[in-house]
Amino acid sequence: MDYDYDVLIVGAGGAGLYAALEASRTGKTAVLTKVYPQRSHTGAAQGGIGAALGNVEEDKPEWHAFDTVKGGDYLVDQNAAVILAEDAVRAVYDLENRGLPFSRTPEGKIDQRRFGGHTRNFGEGPVRRACYAADRTGHMILQTLYQQCIKSDVAFYDEFFVLDVMLDGDTPSGLIVFELATGQIHMFKAKVILFATGGFGRMFKITSNAYSNTGDGPAILARNGIPLMDMEFFQIHPTGIRDMGILITEGVRGEGGILYNSEGEAFMKRYAPTMLDLAPRDMISRAIMTEIFEGRGIRGTRKIDDYVYLDASHLGRAKVEEKIPDIADFCRTYLDVDPAEAPMPVQPTAHYAMGGIPTNVNGQVWTGEKVYPGLYAAGECACVSVHGANRLGTNSLVDLVVFGRRAGQHIAEYVRNAPQGRVDKDRARWWKDRIARLKSAKGSHPGEIFDSMQETMMEKVGVYRTGSEMEKAVSSLQKLRLDYEHVSVHAGAENFNAEVQTVLELGNLLDLALHTAASALNRQESRGAHTRDDFPDRNDGDWLKHSLSTLKDNQISFQYRDVDVHKWEPKPRVY
Amino acid sequence: MQIELKIFRYNPQTDKESRFDTYKVDVDPSDRVLDSLMHVYRNEDGSLAFRKSCAHGVCGSDAMRINGKERLACKTLIKDVTQSEGDTILIEPLRHLPVQKDLMVDQSEFLSRFKKVSPFLIPEEKPPENGEYIQSQLQRDAIDDATKCINCGACYSACPVLDTNPDFLGPAALVHASRFIFDSRDQGLDARIAILDQPNGIWACDNHFECTKVCPRGIKITKLINLTKREIKKRKGE
Ligand SMILES: Cc1cc2nc3c(=O)[nH]c(=O)nc-3n(C[C@H](O)[C@H](O)[C@H](O)COP(=O)(O)OP(=O)(O)OC[C@H]3O[C@@H](n4cnc5c(N)ncnc54)[C@H](O)[C@@H]3O)c2cc1C
Ligand code: SF4
Ligand code: FES
Numbered sequence: 177m178d179y180d181y182d183v184l185i186v187g188a189g190g191a192g193l194y195a196a197l198e199a200s201r202t203g204k205t206a207v208l209t210k211v212y213p214q215r216s217h218t219g220a221a222q223g224g225i226g227a228a229l230g231n232v233e234e235d236k237p238e239w240h241a242f243d244t245v246k247g248g249d250y251l252v253d254q255n256a257a258v259i260l261a262e263d264a265v266r267a268v269y270d271l272e273n274r275g276l277p278f279s280r281t282p283e284g285k286i287d288q289r290r291f292g293g294h295t296r297n298f299g300e301g302p303v304r305r306a307c308y309a310a311d312r313t314g315h316m317i318l319q320t321l322y323q324q325c326i327k328s329d330v331a332f333y334d335e336f337f338v339l340d341v342m343l344d345g346d347t348p349s350g351l352i353v354f355e356l357a358t359g360q361i362h363m364f365k366a367k368v369i370l371f372a373t374g375g376f377g378r379m380f381k382i383t384s385n386a387y388s389n390t391g392d393g394p395a396i397l398a399r400n401g402i403p404l405m406d407m408e409f410f411q412i413h414p415t416g417i418r419d420m421g422i423l424i425t426e427g428v429r430g431e432g433g434i435l436y437n438s439e440g441e442a443f444m445k446r447y448a449p450t451m452l453d454l455a456p457r458d459m460i461s462r463a464i465m466t467e468i469f470e471g472r473g474i475r476g477t478r479k480i481d482d483y484v485y486l487d488a489s490h491l492g493r494a495k496v497e498e499k500i501p502d503i504a505d506f507c508r509t510y511l512d513v514d515p516a517e518a519p520m521p522v523q524p525t526a527h528y529a530m531g532g533i534p535t536n537v538n539g540q541v542w543t544g545e546k547v548y549p550g551l552y553a554a555g556e557c558a559c560v561s562v563h564g565a566n567r568l569g570t571n572s573l574v575d576l577v578v579f580g581r582r583a584g585q586h587i588a589e590y591v592r593n594a595p596q597g598r599v600d601k602d603r604a605r606w607w608k609d610r611i612a613r614l615k616s617a618k619g620s621h622p623g624e625i626f627d628s629m630q631e632t633m634m635e636k637v638g639v640y641r642t643g644s645e646m647e648k649a650v651s652s653l654q655k656l657r658l659d660y661e662h663v664s665v666h667a668g669a670e671n672f673n674a675e676v677q678t679v680l681e682l683g684n685l686l687d688l689a690l691h692t693a694a695s696a697l698n699r700q701e702s703r704g705a706h707t708r709d710d711f712p713d714r715n716d717g718d719w720l721k722h723s724l725s726t727l728k729d730n731q732i733s734f735q736y737r738d739v740d741v742h743k744w745e746p747k748p749r750v751y
Numbered sequence: 752m753q754i755e756l757k758i759f760r761y762n763p764q765t766d767k768e769s770r771f772d773t774y775k776v777d778v779d780p781s782d783r784v785l786d787s788l789m790h791v792y793r794n795e796d797g798s799l800a801f802r803k804s805c806a807h808g809v810c811g812s813d814a815m816r817i818n819g820k821e822r823l824a825c826k827t828l829i830k831d832v833t834q835s836e837g838d839t840i841l842i843e844p845l846r847h848l849p850v851q852k853d854l855m856v857d858q859s860e861f862l863s864r865f866k867k868v869s870p871f872l873i874p875e876e877k878p879p880e881n882g883e884y885i886q887s888q889l890q891r892d893a894i895d896d897a898t899k900c901i902n903c904g905a906c907y908s909a910c911p912v913l914d915t916n917p918d919f920l921g922p923a924a925l926v927h928a929s930r931f932i933f934d935s936r937d938q939g940l941d942a943r944i945a946i947l948d949q950p951n952g953i954w955a956c957d958n959h960f961e962c963t964k965v966c967p968r969g970i971k972i973t974k975l976i977n978l979t980k981r982e983i984k985k986r987k988g989e
Contacts, residue, residue: 211802212858214902215810272883275872275936277891277898284885309898315809316898323871357851386804387789422807505969506807509826510781623793667798671764672852675797 178362181206181331182591184351185370186338186393188213190314190576191555191583192372193321195539196330198584203368203591206331208338208353210388210677213322217374217386218576221314222502223427224291224306225577226570227264231285232304237261239296240305242744244571247293247456248530248564249704249714250746251406251722251739256537256560258743260571260578267577268307276320278309289499290430291569293456299751302454306570311425311500317573336362337677339607341369341396342600347550349597352604354611356677359670361611363604367594368587370552371397371533372580377410379689380526380638381630384416384423393557394532395684398691403543403724403735405559406531407688408695408706411567412639414460416525418483422506424522426569428515429453431499433488435464436519437472443484451751458566458705459751461524465639474521480635485519492516524639530567530705531695532559534724534737539583543724544737550594554583561722564739565704611676619664622682625656629682629689632656637693642709646697653690654730660686691725694732699723716746753777754829755839756787758799762852769850772796773839780830784840785813788824801854808967811903815854816843821905821965845908847917861904864920867946868928873939890935897930897975899968906962906972912955919955920946922962922972928953929975932982944983953980 182203185196192207199205209216228235240261245252268286272278278286288304296303309316325332335356342350348369353362376391377383398404414435415424429435434453437443447463448455455463464484467473473482488496493516496504500515507513507520533553536542537560541551555576562575636649660683665675701715702708722737753775761769774795776787785803792799801824802812808826815824818832818841832840848856878884906922913919928947931937947953953976962972 211804211810211812212862215802215804215812217805217810219901220805220807220809269878269881269883273874273878275874275931275934277894277934278883280886280888280891282888284887284890286883310895312809312899315901319898326866327869327871386810387806388804420807502809509808510828621794621797626793665797667796669762669764669798669852671762672800672855673798674792674800678793678797 179364181364181366183368183370183587184208184364184366185372186351187216187372187374187555188332189216189218189372189374189555190317190321190573191580192370193325194577194580195370195372195554195584195587197321197324197328198581199587199591200328200330202588206333208333208336208351210335210337212334213332214318216318217389218318219315220386221317221573222311222423223425223430224289224308224313224570225268225317225573226291226294226305226568227268227307227574228261228305229265229268229286229288229307231281232288235296235303235305237265239298239303240264240294242298243294244562244568245744246299246749247568248566249749250720250741251561251564251703253561253740254743255740256562259537260562260574263578263582264574267581271317271320271577274320274324276309276316278307289427290454292426292429292454292460293568302451306427306430308427311427311502314573317577338392338396339680340603341400342603343400344597346546346548347595347597349599352607354676356672356674359673361604361608363599365599367596368550368552368591370539370554370583370587371557372553372555373557375529375556376685376688377526377529379629379633379685379692381634382416382421382523383526384413384421385526390681390685391557391688392681392684393553395687397533397541398687398727402533402541402548403726404531404691405534405722405724405737406561407691407725408699408723409530409565409704410526410692411457411528411530411705412461412524413457413527414464414524415486415522417506417510418521418523420510421525422510423525423527424486424503424520425500428486428488428500428503431488431495432491433486436485436487437467438474438476439472443467448751455751456566456568461639462707464524481523483521483523486522487519488515489517489519526634528567528572529556530559530563530565532557534559537582538586539579540586550590552583552587554580565706614665614676614679615668617664619662621666622663622679625660625663626682629653629656629686633689633693637696640707640709641696643697646693649693650690650697653686653693657686657690657730687727691727691732695723695725698734720746752780752836754833754837756791757839757841758853759843760853761850763850778829780828782829783825784817784827784829784832785824787829800852809901811901814845814903814905814908816845816908817841821845821909823903823967826967845904847908847910847913848904858904861907861921861923864924865902865927867920868924868943869939870927870931872931872934872937873942874936875938884936886935893933894930896970897926899970900926900930901968903967905965905967909961909965911959911961912957916951916955918951920952922976925953925956925976925979926970926972929979932979940982940986944986947979948983953983
């Protein structure tokens with residue numbers, strides 16, 4: 177055995193680091209990460225973290241929980257939403273106490289701003305709930321948690337790419353890992369494994385996500401027979417920088433930014449009269465696409481790559497520089513546009529995976545039928561589910577810190593008496609052979625498959641979806657998965673052979689793309705981010721349930737899990 | 752338009768010495784340099800080694816030298832570094848760190864210097880029960896610049912002091928020290944002085960301003976270093 181730990185955390189974003197801090201109190205813990213911890217994608221999060229502190233106006237966790245449920249179009253598990261909203265307050269204070277430099281109110285308290293879908297008193301109007309550190313809230317969360325891990329001497333394995341998990345029955349016994357620096361395959365033994373590998377937006381062409389967001393965690397577990405939940409719900413954020421997808425935070429609209437079409441009309445009044453530009457993301461993305469398809473995009477082409485304007489210039493230079501300095505910098509760098517003077521050209525961008533590895537509120541992998549003891553997931557790769565069919569802005573960072581921390585605490589207890597599973601040496605050998613085969617084969621470069629997958633997903637499984645188009649997407653993806661068998665690695669080097677990693681990541685993305693497209697085709701209704709022309713209404717009678725997808729022999733099959741609706745009865749969703 | 756990328760190549764495991772490889776690529780002037788590297792990597796030469804992640808200047812992975820200056824490849828547009836069709840862009844790894852392969856440099860020494868300055872909050876008392884520390888907007892402003900650092904290493908590469916004194920802590924670590932020294936909640940100055948108040952610590956900086964010039968996050972590094980020097984002198988009663 178190469179390495180022996182009690183607890184292994186895969187991923188050093190917000191979720192993984194918080195879990196590691198907690199778990200390391202009782203168990204010998206290591207964090208494995210394919211990029212250096214400070215490069216994790218949590219650092220890209222901009223606008224804020226929601227918590228009903230009530231620092232600038234009255235607010236209650238109950239309102240936050242309700243907004244989360246309604247925002248998710250009632251596919252949210254309500255017990256989990258209540259925990260999310262209550263623990264959020266404590267988690268934000270904890271982060272502040274550990275050094276996080278939040279922006280401050282004139283009284284010196286943590287400042288709060290508005291964000292889409294966050295309301296006072298069950299929908300009466302917008303509320304200032306998002307705690308923020310300028311427009312680099314995620315950067316500050318990531319840095320603060322990493323600093324705390326340094327303080328606590330947590331062990332890190334940087335640029336260790338996890339290939340596979342070893343399961344002994346339903347309990348994990350270890351990981352198989354590719355060390356980028358040497359090309360060696362290692363076996364890591366453990367009693368507990370937590371996946372916190374983040375999102376998988378890279379399966380879409382226009383995305384806010386990092387190159388590293390390739391969904392390795394969900395893909396690995398799915399290949400080991402664990403179904404994935406609610407994969408059809410992928411959030412397309414309304415405001416990405418035109419053509420590039422780089423995110424323009426919703427915080428811009430929270431500070432008063434307004435969307436305009438080519439006629440200079442602030443069009444959100446037609447779609448969400450009470451919340452306007454602060455309606456939830458799915459609604460705004462649909463509104464923008466509708467404007468574009470009806471010819472009121474800026475170019476007027478009626479095509480998917482047209483765009484609209486997001487204007488913040490009326491806020492004045494001082495506010496732009498103080499509240500959204502990074503956004504201003506992105507716009508100047510990539511667009512030659514100064515948002516203090518001119519509107520920003522924006523278009524929807526694939527942003528956030530609402531579905532993923534199914535877990536309970538302690539982060540344990542849980543299909544609804546059975547719990548996998550010792551196997552955990554947290555963060556964007558997990559599905560608790562607190563985001564349902566559409567995540568509210570700020571709630572991902574809340575999800576990371578609340579459920580990352582809860583999972584870590586649960587692990588700290590569980591690991592005391594956890595059994596040691598049997599490790600599977602044949603598995604490691606199989607992976608060595610697989611990589612050797614990749615290097616010796618004379619196949620094609622992966623570029624074309626990448627492009628084809630990303631275009632298929634963007635065009636056919638994007639904001640608006642239709643049965644016939646999604647059928648085409650499913651069959652194209654199935655074909656791409658067969659083509660993928662012939663891709664090979666052209667560079668033979670042992671050390672820093674990133675190509676090996678890239679090709680394996682592509683395999684993971686292809687699997688998840690198929691889960692996503694097939695799940696979307698399967699769900700015959702419109703709910704939250706999943707909007708179908710051919711089934712335009714929400715159908716609670718048949719579809720108020722989570723879908724669980726399993727991929728076998730290039731086909732996806734389905735099971736279902738009930739939604740917890742114990743507190744609020746599903747109602748039509750208007751803003 | 753078509754341009755040429757002239758890229759530094761070196762694999763210490765197999766190459767006796769480094770070389771430059773040249774690739775012709777079709778680009779749009781508004782593409783990022785990173786896009787062109789990705790194109791080469793995905794479609795032409797999968798052996799090319801470089802780091803990347805966020806692709807928009809916030810993760811610090813892809814700091815490298817582009818036309819002789821430290822930059823993030825994802826924050827540099829082709830039109831920022833070329834004039835016309837056929838131009839060549841020279842791409843090299845950061846300096847002052849051993850090359851692992853091609854454009855990748857070994858960051859372990861860089862990170863260990865970062866860790867030396869105790870880069871975490873050292874508060875005096877127990878945190879307030881059920882609530883936040885109070886910190887005025889002015890106190891918060893004092894640390895704003897330093898909190899932007901993404902540890903990309905550009906400043907470390909550009910620092911002329913490190914040419915002659917490789918043991919100098921380097922600008923990035925000093926930025927992180929100042930991040931906490933000027934935080935109204937922190938009480939760790941004395942602990943950090945032990946590291947900073949050394950010939951190879953903060954005093955080795957002689958104000959070349961090269962770090963400040965290249966920092967992709969626009970941090971006024973030299974200024975922060977000087978403020979920290981002053982704070983140390985004050986504490987020592989000088
Ligand atoms: C541009 C942008 C802005 C955002 N703004 C906000 C916001 O304002 N508010 C909000 O609430 N949310 C926001 N989000 C969403 C939020 O930032 C992410 O959902 C969240 O940070 C994900 O964190 P994570 O801990 O789950 O994973 P990540 O931070 O993505 O970390 C994943 C980790 O897993 C590791 N990893 C992955 N695969 C492997 C493998 N095979 N082997 C080893 N390690 C692996 C990676 O190295 C990394 O360390 C934003 C997202 C983006 C993209
Ligand atoms: S101070 Fe600037 S250049 Fe130096 S590491 Fe930090 S972000 Fe990079
Ligand atoms: S890839 Fe993140 S800074 Fe360039």
